[in-house]
Amino acid sequence: MHSYLHIDNAKMVFDTKKGKFTALTDINLDVKQGEFIALIGHSGCGKSTLLNLVAGLTEPTQGVLLLSDKEIKGPGPERGVVFQNHSLLPWLTCFGNVYLAVERVFGAKEPKSKLKERTQAALELVGLSHAIHKHPNEISGGMKQRVGIARALAMEPKVLLLDEPFGALDALTRAGLQDELMRIVKETQATTLMVTHDVDEAVLLSDRIVMMTNGPSATIGEILEVDLPRPRDRLKLAENPAYHHLRGQVLEFLYQKHLKKAA
Amino acid sequence: MSAVTINENSLKDIMNSPDTTPLPAAVSVAEARPTPFLQTERGLAFAEAIGKFFRAVLPPILGIALFILLWQMVSVSGGESGLPGPAKTWESAKLLFADPFYDNGPNDKGIGWNILHSLYRVGAGFGLAALVGIPLGFMIGRFQFLSGMASPIISLLRPVSPLAWLPIGLYVFKETEPASLWVIFISSIWPIILNTAAGVSRVPQDYLNVARVLNLSEWKIFTRILFPSVLPHLMTGIRLSIGVAWLVIVAAEMLTGGTGLGFWVWDEWNNLNVEHILIAIFIVGIVGLLLEQVLVMIANRFNYE
Numbered sequence: 001m002h003s004y005l006h007i008d009n010a011k012m013v014f015d016t017k018k019g020k021f022t023a024l025t026d027i028n029l030d031v032k033q034g035e036f037i038a039l040i041g042h043s044g045c046g047k048s049t050l051l052n053l054v055a056g057l058t059e060p061t062q063g064v065l066l067l068s069d070k071e072i073k074g075p076g077p078e079r080g081v082v083f084q085n086h087s088l089l090p091w092l093t094c095f096g097n098v099y100l101a102v103e104r105v106f107g108a109k110e111p112k113s114k115l116k117e118r119t120q121a122a123l124e125l126v127g128l129s130h131a132i133h134k135h136p137n138e139i140s141g142g143m144k145q146r147v148g149i150a151r152a153l154a155m156e157p158k159v160l161l162l163d164e165p166f167g168a169l170d171a172l173t174r175a176g177l178q179d180e181l182m183r184i185v186k187e188t189q190a191t192t193l194m195v196t197h198d199v200d201e202a203v204l205l206s207d208r209i210v211m212m213t214n215g216p217s218a219t220i221g222e223i224l225e226v227d228l229p230r231p232r233d234r235l236k237l238a239e240n241p242a243y244h245h246l247r248g249q250v251l252e253f254l255y256q257k258h259l260k261k262a263a
Numbered sequence: 264m265s266a267v268t269i270n271e272n273s274l275k276d277i278m279n280s281p282d283t284t285p286l287p288a289a290v291s292v293a294e295a296r297p298t299p300f301l302q303t304e305r306g307l308a309f310a311e312a313i314g315k316f317f318r319a320v321l322p323p324i325l326g327i328a329l330f331i332l333l334w335q336m337v338s339v340s341g342g343e344s345g346l347p348g349p350a351k352t353w354e355s356a357k358l359l360f361a362d363p364f365y366d367n368g369p370n371d372k373g374i375g376w377n378i379l380h381s382l383y384r385v386g387a388g389f390g391l392a393a394l395v396g397i398p399l400g401f402m403i404g405r406f407q408f409l410s411g412m413a414s415p416i417i418s419l420l421r422p423v424s425p426l427a428w429l430p431i432g433l434y435v436f437k438e439t440e441p442a443s444l445w446v447i448f449i450s451s452i453w454p455i456i457l458n459t460a461a462g463v464s465r466v467p468q469d470y471l472n473v474a475r476v477l478n479l480s481e482w483k484i485f486t487r488i489l490f491p492s493v494l495p496h497l498m499t500g501i502r503l504s505i506g507v508a509w510l511v512i513v514a515a516e517m518l519t520g521g522t523g524l525g526f527w528v529w530d531e532w533n534n535l536n537v538e539h540i541l542i543a544i545f546i547v548g549i550v551g552l553l554l555e556q557v558l559v560m561i562a563n564r565f566n567y568e
Contacts, residue, residue, distance in 0.1 A: 057472060074475075081476045087469040091491040100487060104477050155477075 003030035004191055005054065005159065010063035012049055022217045023049045027063070029210065029220065033158075036185060036192045038202035040250065041212030041221075047195040048084075048163050050212075054193060055081050055161050067159065077105045080152030080190075082162045086144040088136040094147045095132045098122050098154050105155045122154035123147070125184060142173035149181070153188065160185070162194040166201070175234065178204060182232065199250045203243060204234060211253045222253055347538045355538035356545075370530070372522060378546065380522040384515075385508045388447025392504060396452045397497065400459025401489070410460065417453065425450035425511040429518060439519035446515045447508045454503035462496025463489065491565075498562035505558060509551045 010027040013020050023046045031037055039047045052058045053065060056075040065072040067079070075081075088097050099119045106115060123132055126146040131139050136147070145165055152160060165181075166174040178201060185192055196202050202209045209224040226246055228237065237243040300306040331349050338348035347355070363375030403410045428449045432442030466489060474484045516525025524543060531539035 055476060057475060075478060077478060079476075081472075083469065083472070085469065087473050089470060089473070089488065089491070092487070100479070100483075101477050104479060104483070 004033040004035075004068055005029075005031040005193075006064075006066040006069075007054075008064045008066070010050075010053060010060040010065060012046070012053065012058070013061040023215060024053075024219065025217045026219045031191060031193070033191055034189050035208065036206045037194070038206035038209045039193065039195045039212065040197065040199070040202050040209055040254070041218065042214055042254065043197065045212045045215045046218040047212060051161050051163050051193060051195050054159070055079055057081075077155045078157055079159045079161055080155050080157030082145075082148045082152045082160070082165045084163045084165070084167060086136075086141075086148040088144055088147055088151075090136050093133050093135055094123060094128060094139070094150075095119055097136070097147055098151045101151045102154045118154055122150040125153060125187075126150045126180065140173075142169050142177060145169065145177065146180075149177075149184070153184065153190075156188075157190060160188075160190040160192045162192065164195050164197065167197070174198075174201070179234070181205065182230075186231070199247055199254070202250060203228075203246050204232060204237065209246075209250060211250065221257070224249055224253075347541060352538045352541050356542050359539070359542060369521070374527070374542075374546070377522060377524050377527045378550065381512050381516065381524040382550070384443055384523065385447060385505065385512050388444045388512075389451050389501075389505055389508050391444070391448045392452040392455055392508075393501065395448075396455030396500075396504075397459055400456045400497075400500070401463055401493070403456065404460035404463025404493075405489075410464075413456075417456065420449075421453045421457075425507070426514055426518070429515060439521060443512070443515045443519045446511060450511045451504035451508040454507065455497075455500040458496045458500030458503070459493060462493035462500075465496070466492045494565045495562065498558070498565060502555065502558045502562065505554055506551070509547075509554060513547055 007027055007029040010024060011022070012024040013022050015021075027050060029037075039050060041047050049058070053060055054067075054072065056072050056079065059073070088094075089100070092100065099115065102115050102118045102122070106118065110118075120129070120132070123129060126149050128143060128146055128150065131143060136144055139147075145168075149162075149165065162181075166177055169177065182205060194202075194205065203226055206226055209226060210220055211222045211224065212218050213221040224246065228240070228242060228246070301310050334346075335348050338346045338351075359374050363373045365373040366376065399413075403413050425446055428446050429442060432445035433439070436442050436445065470488050470492060474488050479487065512523065513525035513528065516523035517529045518525075520526050520529070524547060528540055528543045531537075531543065
């Protein structure tokens with residue numbers, strides 16, 4: 001099997017005031033092109049740390065990360081990141097926020113009119129054509145998160161990295177955005193890594209679920225294949241025994257094998 | 264806890280108990296009116312608006328009235344040589360502002376000219392301070408090393424009374440005009456530097472992560488992320504700066520003379536025109552207040568949260 005994203009023996013040690021803190025160790029993972037991977041685990045297990053390594057925001061203390069056979073050294077436009085708290089710039093409109101990314105990636109080789117088209121198309125893709133000239137403080141949390149997704153998608157990334165993108169949203173908004181994400185990923189064929197702590201979200205969206213043990217020195221505990229046929233429909237899945245079986249397996253991992261002791 | 268507690272429920276019980284009777288006066292007044300306007304919806308809204316207006320306006324008016332009364336009492340108790348009272352000062356102010364822009368040579372100009380001169384000096388001194396202080400603040404905020412270099416000097420010089428700088432200015436520039444600008448400059452530069460630097464070092468890591476993920480150029484990072492993010496802090500610095508500058512200018516002009524509100528105060532003191540000194544105090548206060556309000560309005564424009 002030829003892997004697109006290859007993580008080899010990655011280890012991450014942070015220097016803290018209390019000394020060295022080993023967040024991740026012995027991380028080995030191969031991701032195929034176009035695959036949707038969910039990273040799940042209890043909070044503090046280093047899911048986001050692993051995502052930041054792939055994003056290039058931090059460098060591993062040990063080990064190598066390869067993306068299509070090239071080492072990841074710092075962030076790059078081929079990896080779009082959607083942050084947990086949307087991280088939109090409040091002084092720019094939705095359009096301005098997305099345009100900033102488009103301009104950076106395509107500004108050198110395309111005329112302004114084309115850049116504007118791209119920005120508009122990205123906002124349309126997430127269903128925000130009507131709020132294009134609003135500032136982030138004028139729109140809801142779900143809409144902000146959509147702008148964040150549009151900003152990442154507008155760069156036409158080969159890899160989409162999502163850090164608990166729907167964590168702060170209410171259940172209804174979350175479900176809507178999950179459906180939209182499934183559609184977008186199908187359209188763009190992007191390889192996707194998504195950090196989540198929501199078992200249903202992981203089973204619904206991903207091809208494989210990477211379950212992580214508790215930190216410190218967290219590592220990959222088990223990897224679960226989700227062989228449910230696509231397109232997936234959340235209502236039909238609710239009656240699908242295979243879905244419940246998969247869900248049960250994830251829950252078992254999280255709450256029996258690696259129950260986090262209450263602090 | 265006291266032995267008897269009246270909360271909302273117990274109050275309802277009291278009101279509903281047969282022993283409690285509503286005030287008869289309220290009933291009779293309501294019945295006596297042919298059209299109870301204040302009970303209609305529009306009437307209620309009207310009453311509420313009136314009430315709101317009075318709640319907002321009444322306390323300041325009362326405060327001012329009390330202040331004027333105290334002033335009057337102080338002036339009366341002083342007898343012939345006491346402070347001029349409010350009425351006398353008001354008459355004097357009317358005369359003064361009847362012709363604010365006359366010009367009878369270097370030491371006798373209208374009040375308008377004096378205000379404008381003081382404002383000009385504050386503007387020029389502050390402008391220079393902003394020109395130097397803002398870039399310096401950005402650099403100190405961005406580079407830890409520079410911050411380490413600058414902090415002992417700033418800590419040492421900042422508490423120095425602004426007027427202590429005046430002799431240095433007079434010695435270096437040999438003239439009063441640049442010397443007073445120098446005093447404004449040196450006293451208003453610290454809030455600008457410190458607030459800008461604090462703003463830069465407090466740019467949220469999230470925004471900087473966005474910059475890294477998007478791989479923005481240094482120039483774009485500055486124009487799209489650093490500068491807008493620092494702007495609210497910068498505006499606070501400017502507001503404090505101008506406040507200090509306006510405080511200092513009156514004192515500086517008293518010493519340097521020539522024109523300006525401070526000079527005018529001192530001049531009127533020499534003429535023993537105490538009404539004019541009182542008027543000057545009000546002018547300084549009002550102009551200071553207006554400057555502050557304008558700057559707050561501008562600052563609100565740049566508040567994105």
